[in-house]
Structures are given as structure tokens and as C-alpha cells.
Amino acid sequence: MTATPVYDATRRASPATRRLHVERGTVLVDPGPFQASHAGCGAIVPSGDGHPLYCRHIPTWAGLRWYPYPAPGSVWLAFTCDTHVDQVEAARPLLDRDRAELQRRRDHPRQVQPLATGAAGRRLVERAVRYYTPPAAGP
Numbered sequence: 667m668t669a670t671p672v673y674d675a676t677r678r679a680s681p682a683t684r685r686l687h688v689e690r691g692t693v694l695v696d697p698g699p700f701q702a703s704h705a706g707c708g709a710i711v712p713s714g715d716g717h718p719l720y721c722r723h724i725p726t727w728a729g730l731r732w733y734p735y736p737a738p739g740s741v742w743l744a745f746t747c748d749t750h751v752d753q754v755e756a757a758r759p760l761l762d763r764d765r766a767e768l769q770r771r772r773d774h775p776r777q778v779q780p781l782a783t784g785a786a787g788r789r790l791v792e793r794a795v796r797y798y799t800p801p802a803a804g805p
């Protein structure tokens with residue numbers, strides 16, 4: 667028996683909707699081809715000859731990427747360009763420490779590890795989404 671991937675309709679939803687899904691414990695499922703451990707924008711895009719390639723744009727955002735599989739799931743620090751910023755949770759502009767991490771990944775690509783796994787990983791995503799989601803505008 668294989669696990670059935672669940673399509674996450676919240677991918678392009680507002681940050682508030684995403685936050686609600688996290689609060690409800692809805693698993694945030696991989697919204698598209700993406701390599702969170704990549705030393706650049708992790709989005710994987712089709713090339714002219716049909717072979718997927720990493721996006722070549724310069725990363726300008728850092729965020730979290732939750733992978734439910736393999737169980738118990740894992741959360742990774744991930745980077746994206748402006749075009750693919752919707753592929754990570756709790757996106758924020760790059761900080762100096764993120765630039766240092768990108769350099770570290772270029773120097774030691776096999777040493778990239780998830781930030782947390784399982785329930786601890788889900789809590790990390792939940793906290794980050796809360797922190798980086800602006801309050802809803804008033805009436």
C-alpha cells in the first residue's frame with residue numbers, strides 16, 4: 667500500500683488561510699517540484715528540451731519547506747527567487763545568515779540537513795507562519 671499524496675489547495679491562498687491550515691494541523695503538501703536543500707532557488711523548472719533544471723534566478727527569499735514524506739515528515743530551510751516565493755512557507759527577505767548558508771551549501775552540498783522532523787518540524791512551520799504573517803487588515 668502506498669501513501670496517497672494530498673493536493674494542497676492552500677498553496678496560492680492568502681497567508682491568513684495558510685496560517686489557519688497550519689493551526690488546524692492540515693499537512694502542507696509539496697506544491698511542486700522543489701529541492702529545499704539546493705544552494706540557490708530550489709524551484710525545479712522545465713527546460714527547453716524537456717529536462718527539469720533548477721531555477722537559475724538569484725535567491726532573494728528564505729522560507730521553510732515542509733515535506734510530509736517520508737514519514738514522519740521534515741522541514742527544511744529553503745531559498746527562492748521572487749518568482750517562486752510562493753513555494754515556501756513563511757517567506758522573508760534574505761538575511762546575512764541566509765547568504766552564509768547559501769555559501770555553505772555551495773561548499774558542502776552533502777551536509778545540508780532538515781531543520782526538524784515530525785511533530786517538532788510541524789510546530790516549527792506553525793510558529794514561523796504565525797511570525798511572518800502580517801495581521802489581517804481591519805475593516
Ligand SMILES: [Zn+2]
Nearest residue numbers: 707721747750
Ligand atoms: Zn526561482
